[in-house]
Amino acid sequence: MDTTTAVNLQDAVHESYRELFNDTPLLVRSPGRVNLIGEHTDYNNGLVLPAAIDKNIVLAIGKRDDNAIHLHSLDQGQSYATTLDELERSPLLWPDYILGVAQQLIKRGHTLQGFNIVFAGDIPQGAGLSSSAALECATGFALNELFDLDINRLDLALAAQAAENDFVGVKCGLMDQFASVFGQEHRLIKLDCADFSHEYIPFNNPELRIVLFDTQVKHSLASSAYNERREQCEYGVSLIQKHHPEVRSLRDATLEQLDRYVKPADEVVYNRCYYVVSEITRLQDGCDDLRKDDFESFGKRMFDTHGGLQHLYEVSCQELDILVDLVRDDPAVLGARMMGGGFGGCTINLVKAEEVDRVVNEVSRAYYQKTNKTTQAYIANISAGTARLNR
Incomplete structure (x- = not known):
């Protein structure tokens, strides 16, 4: 604001x-x-x-x-x-x-x-x-x-x-x-x-901006798919627990356990679980990137996250994928991915500050050409949390 x-x-x-x-x-x-x-x-x-x-x-x-x-x-x-x-x-x-x-x-x-x-x-x-x-x-x-x-x-x-x-x-x-x-x-x-x-x-980093592109859509799959993904993750954990009762959630699971116990039982559940376990590791690696001010590596992980959400967790949608693809080869955009539950909403993008206006204009025009829909762009600055206001 x-x-x-x-x-x-x-x-x-x-x-x-x-x-x-x-x-x-x-x-x-x-x-x-x-x-x-x-x-x-x-x-x-x-x-x-x-x-x-x-x-x-x-x-x-x-x-x-x-x-x-x-x-x-x-x-x-x-x-x-x-x-x-x-x-x-x-x-x-x-x-x-x-x-x-x-x-x-x-x-x-x-x-x-x-x-x-x-x-x-x-x-x-x-x-x-x-x-x-x-x-x-x-x-x-x-x-x-x-x-x-x-x-x-x-x-x-x-x-x-x-x-x-x-x-x-x-x-x-x-x-x-x-x-x-x-x-x-x-x-x-x-x-x-x-x-x-x-x-x-x-x-x-004053040279970067967080830019959100709003698809302006929300597909009806969102709530049912969310519940289904939760159930699939829980089922994957239950398959591992038969052999490793100490695993209480996917936070405790390893990729090796997924390969051994989940993949043979259910390929779709395996994909869901593989994404989650990989994403937890990706976040930890991303925090290491940020501590070193390596925003380029962090941005690549954002693209990787979108790939996982699109192909493994399957909660993206055509409009979100288009917005990510439109910036994927733009050198001014370090990273982009869908954000939130999926099936609509926003993509979040790391954009070089001096290129924000150009990127917003080009993405908005191309998105309309591909979808016949408008996108709304928001600049998000990281701020302090809930507080009392003084007058």
Whole structure:
């Protein structure tokens, strides 16, 4: 988010809150995220490498003197009201990300009273940048601040994830919420999804930009294929466990075990598992590249990841493949791959800063020629995580 946009968004949310509730609110900002490498590894207890970005949800909150909850989405132009005693899913969907977090905090023994919220954001919807996680984390952080709940950042991220799993009904891993809460400027987060330990990996090269190309499509296969891939990975683990009971997830598996126990039983399951085990190694090697400022080697690994997602894990789609192929031989693009669950959404690209305008123009034109669809390009700068805003 550039400074002008950030200030305008903050001002708009603040003024809307004052107009609606005649009070001065507490303001919170929570970012979306990208994931540089490590896709579909989170639910296999693997490693991921996300970062918070400079596209945010800005949320204003204030206490009420009753048990009511009054919510207003500035982007949707919609309001919703309920009470703390009636925390149920709404017909509008967007309130669920807020109500689910409130429910989780109450389940964890925290005492809330009624509250008002107004929010807006500049995170592109449907692009795979985790606007829902940003709203959940903004809500948890704001309630923590407003009611002095003394909840640490990991527990806030876990409560936000639980809200999405149990209230909204999306069985996501922790990566999105963790990145939103724990983000740091110019640093990626190497997150171990087995135990939530993490370390920060430097990513600060002024000669490179992270550019996202949005396919502007979301194919209906996404949710069913996601569940199917999880089941296939679990089946692969079960085949290994018959001989190595200590292997609890693909994080513990080796390529040799896959060759010996999975490949003879099911070729498709073998491909899925092979991709995941290789991707975990690829992420670790990629972190070594970044510690040495070897962005070219890191970029090649991004292309390798896309190949695995396309041919082995089979969660890409024609539009994503076209966007990656359009930059594959461009010397200004160090790496590119699909990002997120698949079957649509964005590709993430490492592009030389002085060539960004040219690359965006050429890719946009060629993508339209090949698909008759437009693509939207976003520049993502790595930013700090969820925080209170001062006025």
